[in-house]
Amino acid sequence: MAGQRKQWMSLVGGNPTAMPAIEVPNLLKTKKESVRTIRLRLLPTKQQDERLRKIADICSKLWNEVNYVRRKAFFEKKRVNIEETYKEYYERYKKLVGSATTQQILNKNNEAWNSFFKLLKLKKESKLPPSIKKPTPPGYWKDKILGKRIKRIIIRSDRYYVEQVNSDEGYITLKDFSVKVKYVGRIKWSGKQGRLEIKYEFNRWFAYIPIEVGVMPSKNNPKGYIRGGCDIIQREKLRGEEVAFIDMGLNNLFAVVVTSGDAILVKGGVVKFEYYWWKSEKRNAQSTRDLMRNNGLKVWRRFHRRYLRALFKSGERLRHLYRTAVRFLAKELHERSVKNVYLGYPYMITQDNGNEYNTNIWWFRKLTQWLYDVLKEYGIELLIVFEDNTSRECSICHVIHEGARVYRGLYICERTEKRINADLNAAINIAYKVSYDIKNIKKIESFVVTHNGVKTVTPLRRGIAQDPAVKPRL
Numbered sequence: 001m002a003g004q005r006k007q008w009m010s011l012v013g014g015n016p017t018a019m020p021a022i023e024v025p026n027l028l029k030t031k032k033e034s035v036r037t038i039r040l041r042l043l044p045t046k047q048q049d050e051r052l053r054k055i056a057d058i059c060s061k062l063w064n065e066v067n068y069v070r071r072k073a074f075f076e077k078k079r080v081n082i083e084e085t086y087k088e089y090y091e092r093y094k095k096l097v098g099s100a101t102t103q104q105i106l107n108k109n110n111e112a113w114n115s116f117f118k119l120l121k122l123k124k125e126s127k128l129p130p131s132i133k134k135p136t137p138p139g140y141w142k143d144k145i146l147g148k149r150i151k152r153i154i155i156r157s158d159r160y161y162v163e164q165v166n167s168d169e170g171y172i173t174l175k176d177f178s179v180k181v182k183y184v185g186r187i188k189w190s191g192k193q194g195r196l197e198i199k200y201e202f203n204r205w206f207a208y209i210p211i212e213v214g215v216m217p218s219k220n221n222p223k224g225y226i227r228g229g230c231d232i233i234q235r236e237k238l239r240g241e242e243v244a245f246i247d248m249g250l251n252n253l254f255a256v257v258v259t260s261g262d263a264i265l266v267k268g269g270v271v272k273f274e275y276y277w278w279k280s281e282k283r284n285a286q287s288t289r290d291l292m293r294n295n296g297l298k299v300w301r302r303f304h305r306r307y308l309r310a311l312f313k314s315g316e317r318l319r320h321l322y323r324t325a326v327r328f329l330a331k332e333l334h335e336r337s338v339k340n341v342y343l344g345y346p347y348m349i350t351q352d353n354g355n356e357y358n359t360n361i362w363w364f365r366k367l368t369q370w371l372y373d374v375l376k377e378y379g380i381e382l383l384i385v386f387e388d389n390t391s392r393e394c395s396i397c398h399v400i401h402e403g404a405r406v407y408r409g410l411y412i413c414e415r416t417e418k419r420i421n422a423d424l425n426a427a428i429n430i431a432y433k434v435s436y437d438i439k440n441i442k443k444i445e446s447f448v449v450t451h452n453g454v455k456t457v458t459p460l461r462r463g464i465a466q467d468p469a470v471k472p473r474l
Contacts (some may be wrong), residue, residue, distance in 0.1 A: 012043055025182070035213070037208055037210045041208055044179075051177065056152055056200060057156065059101065070113060070137070079445040080113065100176060153197070154197055155195070157195055159175045161173055162183075162193070186228075187226060187228035188228050189211045189229060190227050190231040191225070192225060194212065196208070213231060213233055235377050237379065241337070242260050243342070244256055244259075245258075245438075246344065247387065247426060248344065249268075251272075254329050256329070258336055259335065259436060259438065265444060265447065266328070266447050270451075274317050278313060285306040285307035306350050324366065324451075324453065333380060338380055339380060339381070344427070392405075395432065397415050401414045424441070
C-alpha cells in the first residue's frame with residue numbers, strides 16, 4: 001500500500017470502505033510474479049569457510065566504504081555523485097574480489113540510494129506513505145555493538161552454477177573464487193537463476209537464489225538454468241467454483257468461510273508462545289550484556305552472542321510456523337474446490353493503532369505475500385478487501401452492536417441473541433462486502449499450527465468425577 005495511498009484515496013473519494021477488491025500485485029509490488037527465491041544451507045569445509053569469510057569481509061568493507069562517502073556527501077548537503085564513486089571504488093576493489101562481484105555490490109548500493117532518493121522526492125511532493133515518517137539513507141553492513149562487519153557476498157548470475165546430486169543436496173560453484181561448496185535444501189523450481197546472495201547468519205552460511213520460473217537463460221550462460229521441481233507456477237488444476245473469505249488475526253491466524261458452508265479456524269497460540277519465549281530470552285541476554293559491558297567486564301560478548309542467537313531463532317521459528325500455516329490453508333482451500341479468495345485488509349492498522357501484537361508478532365504483509373504465492377500454485381486468485389468494522393458489525397443483522405464481542409472469541413447479536421465465533425463473524429462480513437451472503441455454516445473445523453505441522457483440534461472426552469467403588473470382601 002506504500003506508494004499508492006493517495007491514488008487509492010482519490011479513487012474511493014477518501015473512503016477506503018468503498019474500494020472494490022484489489023489484486024495483491026497492485027498492493028504489494030515487490031517482485032515479478034514469476035520469480036521465486038529459494039534458500040539453501042551451505043556446508044563449507046574448514047578451508048572453504050575461511051575463504052568465504054575473507055571474501056565476505058572484503059565485500060562488506062567495499063559496501064561500507066562507498067556508503068560512507070555517499071552518506072558524508074549527503075549529510076554535508078553536497079551532491080551525492082553515484083557515477084564517480086562507482087568508478088573510483090570499482091577500480092580499487094576489482095582486483096580484490098573480481099570485477100563481477102565488485103560490480104554487483106556497487107549496483108546493489110546504487111539501488112538502495114536510488115530508492116532513498118525516490119522517497120525524498122515523494123516527501124517533497126507530499127506523497128510519502130504515512131507509514132514512513134522520515135526517509136533514512138542506506139545503512140552499513142555492520143554489527144553496531146561489536147563493531148564488526150556483517151558478512152555478505154553477492155555473485156552475478158553468470159558467475160556461479162548449481163550442481164544437484166539429488167533432490168536435497170548438491171554443490172554451488174563460485175567461478176571467480178574457485179570454490180565448490182556443498183549445500184543442503186530442496187530446490188522446488190526450475191528456471192533462470194538470478195543474482196546470488198550469500199549471507200552469514202549466526203554461525204551459518206545461507207545462499208539466496210532468485211529463480212525466474214520457466215525462463216531459459218541467455219546463450220552465453222548455458223549453466224544458468226536451475227533444474228528443480230516445476231517449471232510453471234501453477235502445479236494443480238482448479239477443482240470447482242467456490243469462493244472463500246478470510247479474516248486474518250493472531251489468536252486465530254486464519255478464520256475462513258467458504259460459500260459451500262464450510263468454516264475453518266487455524267489457531268495461532270503456538271505463534272504467541274514462541275514470540276514471548278524468545279522475547280524473554282532476548283530481554284535477559286540484552287540486559288545482562290549491557291550490565292556486564294557498563295561495568296567493564298569482557299564476558300559481555302558472550303551474552304551478546306546469546307542475544308544474536310535468540311534474535312535469529314525467534315525469526316526462524318516464527319517464519320516456519322507462518323509458512324506451515326499458509327501451506328496448509330492453501331491445500332485445504334484447493335481440496336474444497338475454491339477458485340477465488342477474498343482476504344480482509346486492516347487498512348492503516350499499524351499506523352493508526354499500532355501495538356506489539358499487530359507490529360511485532362503479526363506479519364501481515366509477509367503473510368499476504370506468502371499466501372498469494374502459494375495460492376498461485378493451485379491456480380487460486382487472491383484479492384484484497386478493506387475490512388473496516390467487520391469485527392464490530394453483526395453478520396446476522398448487519399448492525400454494529402457496541403459491546404457485542406463479550407469474550408475474545410464470542411460475538412452475540414443483541415437482536416436475535418444468536419452466538420457466533422467473533423473471527424468467523426468478521427469473515428462473513430468480508431463476504432458481505434463483496435456481495436456474498438453466507439447464511440448457513442455446516443460445520444466449523446479447528447486446527448492448530450505447530451512445528452510438526454498443522455494438527456486437528458478435537459474435543460477431549462471428559463469422564464464423570466466420582467469415588468472408586470470398593471468391592472466387599474468375600
